[in-house]
Amino acid sequence: MINITFPDGQKRQYEKGSTALDIARSISHGLAQKVISAKVNGEVWEATRPIEHDARLQLLTWDDKDGKMTFWHSSAHLMAEALEAIYPGVKFGTGPATESGFYYDVDPGDHVISSDDFPKIEQKMIELARQKNEYVRKPISLEEAVGFFKEKGDEYKLELLEKRKEEAADITLYQQGNFIDLCRGPHVPDTSYIKAVKLTNVAGAYWQGDENRQQMTRVYGISFPKQKELDEYLVMIEEARKRDHRKLGAELELFMFSERVGAGLPIWLPKGNQLRDRLMNFLRQEQEKRGYQLVITPHIGKKDLYVTSGHWEKYGKDSFRPMTTPREGEEFMLKPMNCPHHCEIYAHRPHSYKDLPLRIAEFGTVYRYEQSGELHGLSRVRGFTQDDAHIFCTPEQVKEEFLNVLDLTKVVLSKMGFENFTAQISLRDPETPEKYLGTDEHWNSAESAIIEAVKEVGLKTTTELGEAAFYGPKLDFMVKDALGRSWQLGTIQVDYNLPDRFQLEYIGADNQPHRPVMIHRAPFGSMERFISILIEHTGGKFPLWLAPDQFAVLPISDRFNDYAAGVEKQLGLFDIRGYVDSRSEKIGRKIRDTELKKVPFMLIVGEKEEENQTVSVRRQGEGDVGTMTVSEFAEYFQGQLD
RNA sequence: GCCAGCAUAGCUCAGUUGGCCAGAGCAGCUGAUUUGUAAUCAGCGGGUCGGGGGUUCGAAUCCCUCUGCUGGCUCCA
Numbered sequence: 001m002i003n004i005t006f007p008d009g010q011k012r013q014y015e016k017g018s019t020a021l022d023i024a025r026s027i028s029h030g031l032a033q034k035v036i037s038a039k040v041n042g043e044v045w046e047a048t049r050p051i052e053h054d055a056r057l058q059l060l061t062w063d064d065k066d067g068k069m070t071f072w073h074s075s076a077h078l079m080a081e082a083l084e085a086i087y088p089g090v091k092f093g094t095g096p097a098t099e100s101g102f103y104y105d106v107d108p109g110d111h112v113i114s115s116d117d118f119p120k121i122e123q124k125m126i127e128l129a130r131q132k133n134e135y136v137r138k139p140i141s142l143e144e145a146v147g148f149f150k151e152k153g154d155e156y157k158l159e160l161l162e163k164r165k166e167e168a169a170d171i172t173l174y175q176q177g178n179f180i181d182l183c184r185g186p187h188v189p190d191t192s193y194i195k196a197v198k199l200t201n202v203a204g205a206y207w208q209g210d211e212n213r214q215q216m217t218r219v220y221g222i223s224f225p226k227q228k229e230l231d232e233y234l235v236m237i238e239e240a241r242k243r244d245h246r247k248l249g250a251e252l253e254l255f256m257f258s259e260r261v262g263a264g265l266p267i268w269l270p271k272g273n274q275l276r277d278r279l280m281n282f283l284r285q286e287q288e289k290r291g292y293q294l295v296i297t298p299h300i301g302k303k304d305l306y307v308t309s310g311h312w313e314k315y316g317k318d319s320f321r322p323m324t325t326p327r328e329g330e331e332f333m334l335k336p337m338n339c340p341h342h343c344e345i346y347a348h349r350p351h352s353y354k355d356l357p358l359r360i361a362e363f364g365t366v367y368r369y370e371q372s373g374e375l376h377g378l379s380r381v382r383g384f385t386q387d388d389a390h391i392f393c394t395p396e397q398v399k400e401e402f403l404n405v406l407d408l409t410k411v412v413l414s415k416m417g418f419e420n421f422t423a424q425i426s427l428r429d430p431e432t433p434e435k436y437l438g439t440d441e442h443w444n445s446a447e448s449a450i451i452e453a454v455k456e457v458g459l460k461t462t463t464e465l466g467e468a469a470f471y472g473p474k475l476d477f478m479v480k481d482a483l484g485r486s487w488q489l490g491t492i493q494v495d496y497n498l499p500d501r502f503q504l505e506y507i508g509a510d511n512q513p514h515r516p517v518m519i520h521r522a523p524f525g526s527m528e529r530f531i532s533i534l535i536e537h538t539g540g541k542f543p544l545w546l547a548p549d550q551f552a553v554l555p556i557s558d559r560f561n562d563y564a565a566g567v568e569k570q571l572g573l574f575d576i577r578g579y580v581d582s583r584s585e586k587i588g589r590k591i592r593d594t595e596l597k598k599v600p601f602m603l604i605v606g607e608k609e610e611e612n613q614t615v616s617v618r619r620q621g622e623g624d625v626g627t628m629t630v631s632e633f634a635e636y637f638q639g640q641l642d
Numbered sequence: 643g644c645c646a647g648c649a650u651a652g653c654u655c656a657g658u659u660g661g662c663c664a665g666a667g668c669a670g671c672u673g674a675u676u677u678g679u680a681a682u683c684a685g686c687g688g689g690u691c692g693g694g695g696g697u698u699c700g701a702a703u704c705c706c707u708c709u710g711c712u713g714g715c716u717c718c719a
Contacts, residue, residue, distance in 0.1 A: 209715075337719055623679075
């Protein structure tokens with residue numbers, strides 16, 4: 001007999017060699033049907049693997065993240081089996097589960113797999129799933145595994161085995177039906193668990209993530225234990241598609257792109273610019289309260305500036321080529337960063353420790369060469385405006401300034417309706433020191449300053465090694481939008497490197513020169529990226545204070561256009577902005593068009609309203625609110641502002 | 643940049659195996675209508691079928707190339 005400890009601390013005895021599935025059955029039949037895999041002493045096992053010793057056991061179902069991962073990983077194997085059946089000779093790379101489904105990297109040889117082939121692959125998968133083939137775990141020696149894949153002619157698996165050899169890891173094969181794969185597992189008990197599958201897209205992916213190596217075909221999919229769950233997933237995808245900022249941006253006339261102007265260069269239309277301006281004004285006010293000073297620096301700078309800053313060395317090869325003056329042959333670069341300019345502002349005159357911290361802010365537009373395949377709507381562009389600032393302070397002030405910035409960022413994000421955010425601490429990768437500039441001493445104190453400050457405010461964080469910028473560690477804010485998707489927004493970075501390179505100094509209380517520390521920060525990140533996320537988060541229904549038009553007056557007929565114009569003017573006096581829809585259309589039509597434009601308030605005016613000097617108020621997406629006078633509406637409106 | 647795919651009117655899309663002056667709905671314009679909470683009616687205009695080159699008696703349709711876009715990969719100061 002063995003002792004099994006459950007997550008709630010309860011202990012029960014089972015026969016040696018019982019499986020998680022056996023144990024689930026002993027509890028309830030319903031539970032046994034839901035069990036996908038199990039955590040045994042913290043390690044995820046298949047539910048059918050015998051447990052030989054005392055263990056802690058947690059049964060995993062579809063509701064557990066690890067349960068889903070097991071399910072999707074098994075689905076990847078199922079897809080591989082289908083691919084092998086349809087494309088004989090196909091070779092396999094790796095096929096893991098992801099946050100939302102699974103993929104398999106394959107080398108289809110002479111075949112080309114495109115989305116047109118999805119239906120037949122999905123059909124095959126379902127057909128194979130219905131065969132209810134068990135996933136059989138087969139521990140095997142390295143030599144046997146090598147022999148098997150040599151015979152099969154799958155060089156990718158052989159390479160993976162080579163790696164395992166170095167790690168001296170145990171080798172297991174898994175088989176379901178006719179398909180055998182090198183795999184650590186675990187898997188669902190049998191293929192019949194997989195009831196619904198959907199292949200989502202196909203893309204190229206470099207073998208082992210190395211752009212110098214073979215490009216594989218990566219087939220993405222998702223699967224579910226119930227058809228209904230697939231249907232719900234498809235509805236969610238449809239909702240995301242409707243909220244796509246590229247689509248809404250065009251519909252709401254916020255921004256555009258032009259082939260002639262160039263890829264990745266957004267053009268802001270009047271309504272988009274209004275939105276952007278209001279965001280910037282809000283941040284300006286918050287920054288003013290916190291002692292920031294705004295500056296403006298040029299869009300180009302001499303190449304030497306970036307040689308000094310180190311950016312040329314690091315990114316020169318991958319940036320827009322420098323431009324030269326026609327006579328003197330001087331080299332200038334499009335500004336890729338604002339910090340070197342701000343360093344020059346600091347260096348412009350001597351500083352006392354009494355001046356510090358000096359907080360220099362700029363809505364600085366920068367230009368960076370992004371590879372053509374990387375461009376994406378407003379979220380990845382070649383020209384964008386950062387809500388940038390650089391804080392020059394003494395080493396002793398770093399932590400306090402960092403805390404101030406954390407506070408500002410939190411205020412900004414909550415004002416925007418992002419309540420659900422975490423922070424990612426990005427540190428050096430100790431394995432590749434050559435990727436970073438600056439001394440160990442500087443890095444260590446910068447990294448600990450971040451970690452301490454974050455701990456102090458009690459922010460939920462994750463830590464990533466190797467994600468730091470080349471000049472310093474950083475803290476990135478990750479927000480979750482209304483559809484639960486994660487986005488990276490603002491950033492805070494500590495930098496001991498640039499002050500060194502620009503030889504910045506301040507005179508300390510000891511009358512000696514000292515080197516200041518620089519903190520880079522951008523709560524929005526960039527206006528472009530932030531607005532793309534805001535659009536998708538709100539579905540184009542912006543908070544009232546940001547809406548380009550806050551109301552539309554809709555006259556019942558032309559006869560009330562004059563009264564409507566009066567209403568608009570009157571609201572203007574209350575700083576409420578909007579327009580009159582004076583087209584000779586029926587009221588139903590005007591309401592429909594205004595609803596689609598997502599204007600928050602519709603003020604319907606006809607004979608009754610003119611007579612009583614009122615407006616009939618309708619809230620976008622909600623409907624009739626009631627009739628009130630214009631000043632009553634203004635008051636009501638103020639109450640609705642955040 | 644790499645792999646796969648896409649590009650027809652302002653927008654959403656039709657356009658059969660290459661074959662009569664390339665179509666629809668919405669939007670636009672003109673006129674009629676004067677409307678009470680999500681689409682009033684009629685008429686009209688609008689496309690070098692993304693650009694360039696080729697194959698063919700004939701190309702929106704087949705081939706090459708460039709540009710842009712989509713999904714990933716790599717990258718992201």
